[in-house]
Amino acid sequence: MAKVSINLATGSIQKEDIIAGIDLGTTNSLVAFITPEGNPQVINDTGKGVLVPSIIHFGADNQVTVGNEARGFLLTDPGRTIFSVKRLLGRSYADIEAYKDLFSYKIIDDNSESLVKINVGNQFFTPVELSGMILKELKARAEHALKTAVTRAVITVPAYFNDSQRQATRDAGKLAGLDVLRIVNEPTAASLAYGIGLDPAEEKVIAVYDLGGGTFDVSILRIQNGIFEVLATNGNTFLGGDDFDRMIVNYWVEMNKIDPGALASDKELAQALRLKAEEAKKALSTQNLFNDTAAGFPCAITRITFEELILAKVEETITCCKNALADAGIQTSEIREVIMVGGSTRTPLVKQKVAGFFGRPVHDDIDPDQVVALGAAIQADILSGNRKDILLLDVTPLSLGIETMGGLMDVIIPRNARLPTKAGRQYTTSKDGQVNMKIAVYQGERDLVKENRKLAEFDLKGIPAMPAGFPKVDINFLLNADGILTIQAVELRSGVKQQVEVKPTYGLTDAEVEQMLLDSVTHAKEDVTQRMLIEARTEGSQMVYTAERFVEKNREYLAEDEITKTNEMIGLLKQSLESGDKDLILKKLDELNDYTRPFAERVMDLAIGKAMKGKEIGS
Numbered sequence: 001m002a003k004v005s006i007n008l009a010t011g012s013i014q015k016e017d018i019i020a021g022i023d024l025g026t027t028n029s030l031v032a033f034i035t036p037e038g039n040p041q042v043i044n045d046t047g048k049g050v051l052v053p054s055i056i057h058f059g060a061d062n063q064v065t066v067g068n069e070a071r072g073f074l075l076t077d078p079g080r081t082i083f084s085v086k087r088l089l090g091r092s093y094a095d096i097e098a099y100k101d102l103f104s105y106k107i108i109d110d111n112s113e114s115l116v117k118i119n120v121g122n123q124f125f126t127p128v129e130l131s132g133m134i135l136k137e138l139k140a141r142a143e144h145a146l147k148t149a150v151t152r153a154v155i156t157v158p159a160y161f162n163d164s165q166r167q168a169t170r171d172a173g174k175l176a177g178l179d180v181l182r183i184v185n186e187p188t189a190a191s192l193a194y195g196i197g198l199d200p201a202e203e204k205v206i207a208v209y210d211l212g213g214g215t216f217d218v219s220i221l222r223i224q225n226g227i228f229e230v231l232a233t234n235g236n237t238f239l240g241g242d243d244f245d246r247m248i249v250n251y252w253v254e255m256n257k258i259d260p261g262a263l264a265s266d267k268e269l270a271q272a273l274r275l276k277a278e279e280a281k282k283a284l285s286t287q288n289l290f291n292d293t294a295a296g297f298p299c300a301i302t303r304i305t306f307e308e309l310i311l312a313k314v315e316e317t318i319t320c321c322k323n324a325l326a327d328a329g330i331q332t333s334e335i336r337e338v339i340m341v342g343g344s345t346r347t348p349l350v351k352q353k354v355a356g357f358f359g360r361p362v363h364d365d366i367d368p369d370q371v372v373a374l375g376a377a378i379q380a381d382i383l384s385g386n387r388k389d390i391l392l393l394d395v396t397p398l399s400l401g402i403e404t405m406g407g408l409m410d411v412i413i414p415r416n417a418r419l420p421t422k423a424g425r426q427y428t429t430s431k432d433g434q435v436n437m438k439i440a441v442y443q444g445e446r447d448l449v450k451e452n453r454k455l456a457e458f459d460l461k462g463i464p465a466m467p468a469g470f471p472k473v474d475i476n477f478l479l480n481a482d483g484i485l486t487i488q489a490v491e492l493r494s495g496v497k498q499q500v501e502v503k504p505t506y507g508l509t510d511a512e513v514e515q516m517l518l519d520s521v522t523h524a525k526e527d528v529t530q531r532m533l534i535e536a537r538t539e540g541s542q543m544v545y546t547a548e549r550f551v552e553k554n555r556e557y558l559a560e561d562e563i564t565k566t567n568e569m570i571g572l573l574k575q576s577l578e579s580g581d582k583d584l585i586l587k588k589l590d591e592l593n594d595y596t597r598p599f600a601e602r603v604m605d606l607a608i609g610k611a612m613k614g615k616e617i618g619s
Contacts, residue, residue, distance in 0.1 A: 019181065019384050020142050020153040021189070021376025024131060024169065026086040027213035027240075029054050030370065031138040032377035033146065034386070040193065040374040045141035051369060052141065056082045056133050058120045066137040075271050078104035080120050084214060085134070087237065088116050088127040089172075090165030099238065108590055115168075117586060124586040126532065128168050132175030139176055151521070153178045154380040156372050158210075159185040159219040159233045163425060167411055174524045179517075181383050182416050186210060187219040188228040189375030190341045194363050198378075198387075200226040205334050207324075209354050209362070210341040211317060214240040218321050220328040220335075227418075231328035234320040239313060241281070241344035247309040248277035248301060256297045269295050281306070285346045307349045314350055318357050332358055340364040341371055383416075394419045397513050400477055400485060400504060403440040403449045405430060406534035412477045415445065415517075419483070424476035430542065433465040437473060439489055443504050445520030447527040448534075453516075455502045460489045462496045468545075479504070529582075536585040540577050543589050544570055547596060554603050562599055569595055 021032040021040070028051040032042045042050040048068050057065040057073040058080045065073070073081040082105055088096060093107065093116050106119040118125045135155075142150045155178075157169050166183045173180035187208035191197050196206060208219045217235030221228050252273060253263060263270050276294035283290045284303045291300040325332060338358045344350065345368045355362050366374065381387055395418050401411040404427075413423050429437065437460045444452025463471050472492040479485050488499040520527070547570050551563055558566075573588040 018142075018146060018148060018150055018152075019377075019380035020139070020150050020178075021373050021378070021380045022135065022138055022153050022155045023186070023189075023373035023376060024086065024135065024138075024155055024157070024172075025054055025212065026084050026215050027054060028052060028369070029134055029138055030373045031142045032370070032373040033142065034377050034381045038381075038386070040377040040381075042370045042373055043142050043145045045145040048141075052134070052138060054083065054085065054134050056085070056130055058082075058123070060121075062121075062123070064133060066133055074104075075267050079106070081105065082118060082120075082125075082130055085118075085127050085130045088118070089131060090162065090168040091116055091127070108586070108593075115164075119590065122583060122587065124583050124590075128171045128528075129175060129532075131169065131172035132528075135172055135176035135178060139178060151177065151179055152181055152380075154182045154184055154376045154383065155180055156184050156186045156189045156376050158215075158217055159187050159230045160217060160235070163412075163423060167414065170411075170414060171528065174520070175528045177521075177524060179521050182379060183414070184376055184379050185219070185228065185230060186341065186372045187221055187230070187339070189372045189379060190339050191221065191223070191228065191337075191375065192378045193366055193371045193375035194337075194339060196337055196339070197223045197226065197228055202226075204336040205231070205328075205330055206337040206339065207321070207335050207358060208339045208341060209317070209321070209345065210235075211344040211350060212240050212342040213344065214238065214242050216240055216317050216320065216342075218317070218324045220324050220330055231330065232324045234324035234327065236316065236320065239316060240342075241347075243313050244281050244306075244310050244344065244347065245274055245277040247313075248280055248306065249273045251301060251305070251309060252277070252294075252297065252299050258297070273297075273299070281347070285348060303348075310347070310349065314347075314353050317350075318353055321354070321357055335360070338362045339371070340368050343369045394481070396421070396479060396483075396504070398443050398504070398516060399445055400441070400443050400455075400479070402475060403442060405538045407449050408531055408534055409442055409444065409447055409449045409452055412475065413479055417479070420478075420480045422476065422478045424474055427473045427475060428469050429463065429466070429471050429473075430468055432468050434468070434471075435463050435465055436461050437463060437489070439475065439487070439498075441485075441487055441500075441502065444516055446516075446523065447531040451519070451523075451527075453508070455485070455504055456487065456500050458487075458489075458498055458500050460491065460496060460498045462494070463491050464494050466493075533580060533582045533585075536582045536589075537577050540573055540585045540589050543592060544573055544577075547592060550596070550600065550603075557603050557606055558599060566592075566596055
């Protein structure tokens with residue numbers, strides 16, 4: 001085996017390869033690197049353009065197409081074409097239920113808080129797997145263009161992403177064969193691209209206004225001693241340039257007296273008008289009139305009309321800016337820089353309104369589609385130690401986390417987190433009446449705890465006996481500047497508390513740290529496959545437990561054939577748990593869910609009716 005050295009300051013594998021900066025976007029993604037001259041540059045592989053549409057198509061033969069070539073399938077094969085997967089990262093079905101109609105593909109509703117899955121044919125995918133496919137395409141394009149291996153990356157995420165969304169992004173990188181050195185906030189990356197925050201002596205408050213194709217967010221950041229602190233973030237995850245296009249289409253439909261019903265059924269006409277509207281929007285950034293035809297219909301619009309159509313949407317973003325400032329406790333006059341991110345900020349009205357609100361000119365000289373990826377490449381350059389003028393603060397060289405069901409490692413503090421740091425996550429019980437919870441703490445990069453190093457184990461005792469899923473246990477990790485880790489577990493309903501202190505790096509040599517990191521990259525694919533099988537089995541077991549209890553408690557309210565069929569499906573799910581087939585388990589789980597949902601709702605309605613008459617019913 002070839003020897004690979006580790007930079008223990010950053011906990012990263014040191015090879016002579018390039019560290020990529022990746023902007024994993026909702027609509028488009030792109031990858032950048034630092035040239036030998038030290039300049040950030042985006043990659044345009046084989047002339048396909050720098051933007052890689054974040055779209056995946058699964059052919060009938062399970063052939064996977066990602067990016068530009070997948071876009072056409074949005075119309076011709078929408079059920080097997082996945083888009084906007086970033087919206088699903090680290091989310092449960094409950095989180096996205098209100099928006100499910102916006103997706104043309106099937107998202108599994110398993111009536112639980114577990115993370116969403118996407119069903120395509122007989123296969124089930126997590127957003128992590130799908131994001132991994134997009135990252136794999138970016139990696140392949142970078143390697144083809146640069147003629148060298150790309151195994152390390154910095155990936156950006158929105159400032160409002162929570163721990164589970166950030167961890168999901170890391171996992172996606174691992175699945176694509178990338179060693180993710182750091183997850184960086186998109187506004188921080190955009191600031192770095194403008195050179196803001198590179199000077200350790202710089203102290204200022206800045207605003208980053210990010211209006212993409214489908215999402216909008218504004219972040220207020222304080223920069224001090226080279227550290228970016230997110231003071232507040234606000235926005236709308238369903239507002240963007242797509243809305244501008246829709247308004248132009250609606251205008252043309254009205255002008256041409258096209259029946260909106262006909263438009264809904266004629267997908268080719270709808271697509272032709274949408275593409276022409278996008279063309280018009282871009283043209284009106286530099287000219288006052290757009291005049292063309294689409295599918296035989298005249299399509300003309302002036303900039304004045306366009307601005308009247310989109311004014312309300314632009315004002316919505318300004319309201320978000322006001323809210324973000326209020327949340328941060330900052331006055332508009334205290335904002336020193338305003339940075340524009342996202343293709344939709346090219347619209348002159350947007351620039352004008354944002355500059356007017358903040359009372360200062362905006363930074364828009366760098367291509368707004370590229371600015372985040374370029375900043376990610378600069379962050380990668382800092383982590384590689386190439387920028388000698390920038391001090392790298394101490395970071396944790398290995399991830400820290402706890403053991404969850406099935407012997408999986410759930411990362412609480414990822415490696416490369418800057419010290420001191422604090423992070424936490426909430427857990428619950430898996431069995432009714434459970435009064436103790438074993439908390440086992442591990443250090444390492446593998447998905448299974450047995451492959452990692454155990455640091456401590458303790459019991460949180462005295463949890464009040466409640467149904468499974470009711471207790472709320474907060475587990476917090478605090479890693480101080482001296483590398484001492486304090487783990488605290490608190491059951492929120494009762495206040496029961498327990499804590500322990502450990503020194504994570506104690507007894508580990510540099511060579512052992514190096515080997516642990518190397519193993520995590522070498523075994524990434526098999527680790528993730530194993531993790532997904534264990535998660536499917538865990539979820540299936542929980543479903544069996546819940547369904548059996550439901551039938552037992554509510555037998556009198558169910559028809560005999562419903563009981564027989566449910567028990568039969570429970571049996572099939574149990575059989576699938578013995579298999580090593582993740583998709584089969586999820587298929588049987590989904591079938592049981594779909595079958596039992598109608599009469600579970602019926603029993604719930606009966607329960608409400610009886611409760612109102614002062615009677616009780618099993619649940």
